[in-house]
Amino acid sequence: LRVALPLFPVGFVYWQTAIAWLAVIGIVYAGLVALVQQDFKFVIGYSSVSHMGFVMLGIAAANERAVSGAVLQMFSHGVIAGLLFAVVGRMVYERTHTRQLDALTAMPLHRLMPFAAVTFVIAGLASMGIPGFSGFPAELTILVGTWKMTPLFALLAAVGVLVAAAFTLRAIQVLFFGKTELTATGASTHAAADQEHFDAITWPEKAGALLLITATVLIGLKPDLLLNWIIPALQSPYFHAVLKGGSL
Numbered sequence: 001l002r003v004a005l006p007l008f009p010v011g012f013v014y015w016q017t018a019i020a021w022l023a024v025i026g027i028v029y030a031g032l033v034a035l036v037q038q039d040f041k042f043v044i045g046y047s048s049v050s051h052m053g054f055v056m057l058g059i060a061a062a063n064e065r066a067v068s069g070a071v072l073q074m075f076s077h078g079v080i081a082g083l084l085f086a087v088v089g090r091m092v093y094e095r096t097h098t099r100q101l102d103a104l105t106a107m108p109l110h111r112l113m114p115f116a117a118v119t120f121v122i123a124g125l126a127s128m129g130i131p132g133f134s135g136f137p138a139e140l141t142i143l144v145g146t147w148k149m150t151p152l153f154a155l156l157a158a159v160g161v162l163v164a165a166a167f168t169l170r171a172i173q174v175l176f177f178g179k180t181e182l183t184a185t186g187a188s189t190h191a192a193a194d195q196e197h198f199d200a201i202t203w204p205e206k207a208g209a210l211l212l213i214t215a216t217v218l219i220g221l222k223p224d225l226l227l228n229w230i231i232p233a234l235q236s237p238y239f240h241a242v243l244k245g246g247s248l
Contacts, residue, residue, distance in 0.1 A: 001067070001070075019059070020061070024053070027156075028050075034167040038101050040175060041093075043101075043171050047164065051073070051135075052073075053157075054073050054157065055074055055142075061149045061150075061153075062149070064231065065144055065148065066145025066148075067145070067243060069140070072134070072227065073138035073142060077138075079134060079212050080135060083209060087123065092175075095198040109176045113198060113201065119209045120172060123213075124171065128164055128165045133217060134217075134219035137220065138223075
């Protein structure tokens, strides 16, 4: 954004359509790969690839609205991904010593780690772009800006939003709310797992999670806090040739 585009505006226009296609392919394909992963960390990793595809798409659209959304998405994704990895790496893995969904689904983590479960649900909603979280204004701004240039790319990216909702809901259900099957006596198959005990979530862990949740909610409700800084920067002469001259 700050070096390549201002230095090579003509070259950017030449590759603009190819970049947009790579972006939408990355959004959808990475989302589909995340949908079938069995390693919890890989689910979040591929979801990050999918969400960063929106950044590339916003840049490829090359108008002020889309690029401002791309920069906002960089911030949003950093906060949300940090929150997701905090749950999977710091809270869950440090206590269960596994990232495999098949093993984790046998543990009623919503009862054993209620704070981690609530945090992941909130992070999942933010990752899906639900209104009230930073992912919503970021992705919506990108889609609106892309629609102004080429509706096809906006529609393909919207499919990626649906795929993101699918793999996020799957991760929430499998990880924290695994299937509970009843035996002939009516006892839950999770009864043995209920006897497990994990160390309580520490206050530093809670403080870190709450800080990230506050950030994504604050920007989700008041995106102008960042956009008021982002948009003036994009109106500088350095970006003028790219953002005014490009067309998909």
